[in-house]
Amino acid sequence: MKYPVNNGDDVAALNDISLDIRQGEFISLLGPSGCGKTTLLRIIADLIQPTSGSVSIHGQTPREIRIQKKYGFVFQSPVLYDWRTVRRNICMPMEIMGIPKKERTARIDRMLELVDLQDFGSKYPFELSGGMQQRVGIARALALDPEYLMMDEPFSALDEFTREKLNEDLLHIWSKTNKTIIFVTHNIPESVFLSDRVVVLSPHPGRISAIVDIDLPRPRRNTLRETPEFYEYVAKIRKSFEGV
């Protein structure tokens, strides 16, 4: 996957960004607010159109990827539909796709199991904690079995404990589904813990200042956060922000 983005002088300027993303990898876009990381993700997802420049993903445009429903998107807030139960929230993309009812039920069961919410299918979103709501959001994004999972700071509104728990859960989900995950965050330890590679973006104009391979063993557990290797990566990435 390769995409150069050139966004002229417009609002969130992104300059000459090109980047290869490998099949099945977990890649993070890391940077301070204003570096255009969310803009970049939204351009890849065709949620906003760049003023100039182009993006290609395996030779396809973002629009083609979107029309073919090849990605699932997880937003910063869970964006659940309050009038639908957990099950029906996960079901919603499948209704749009016109997937037969029998298969829907089976898939919802699988998704609920995947995000460990088997007992909460008939609850309404507001009855769940923030972390659970975001897990429903992930299940919904995976419901159509897309190639890519795009996540826009999905855990940034959660407290530290819930965030670390969900980081671990996400890796578990990823290992079971083999999706290519593009994960936007401003949290350095989170990006190190999750990713195969961390793309460090710097602002004014938005550009890639470093790409760091995270060579930590998998499966990763939260205890990894206490190891010196983990600290080293965090320090290394922090350093790449200096002088920016």
Added chain:
Amino acid sequence: MTMSEDRKGKKMVAAVWIICIAAAWELLAYLLKYVIKDQMADMKLPFPHDIVITLVQNWRVLLEAGAVTFSRAVIGFAFGAGVGIILAVVMSLSKTLEKIAFPYLIISQMIPVLGLAPIIFNIVRDMNVSRILIAAYITFFPVAVNMLSGLKSVEQEKKDLLYSIAAGKYSVYTKLMFPFSMSYLFTGLKIAAPMAVTASILVDMLGSKSGIGVKILYSLYSNSTNIFWASVVTSAFMGIISYYIVVFIQKMLLPWQNVIPKEAGAAV
């Protein structure tokens, strides 16, 4: 305080209020009639128990008259609500159409119904059709405005989600816009329901032969004070009932709102 205790408390408060008001009313009526010796006491402030007795004695007549007015109000209300919803959807689909239509909607509400009703009656020359049209006329505006504000309040991310899976316009409306706007729509319906009843009563008074408005008018002229008050109470009851029918339908159709804590729900 638990939920049931809270409810019980509310009911207690309501009961105490009703008893207090009734008692105060009885007392004032007594003062007016026997202490101040006002000639018009029965007209100004009749004894509540007299009204109750009249209601019980004349329940059949009042019910029949009420039913005539109320049923036309319901038809007009349904009709007006339908027009209001369609208008809101059309305006939400096109900014241009909204800009064209909205000023006229506002102007339409500046024409007093009291003036409009005779005109409508002169045109259609039918009491029932007039009742329905006026009730519809009153209903469509609050419904259209509230529904439109609901459709416009849908968060961008909720739309982005559907966009990200390439949902069509029809799906966007059925899966997102309509369900989201329901609580707003019902706010409009709750405002409109008693107004539709009032409109229907008003049309009664323009020279109808049946309906609760006629009862009010005739009893006023013929000095049958108790019937007058009983009719007024019946009218008030119709307005209240219309409101609670809408509330009931809302509870049936929007089950998720029953469980959402009040402060979390949108416009309630």
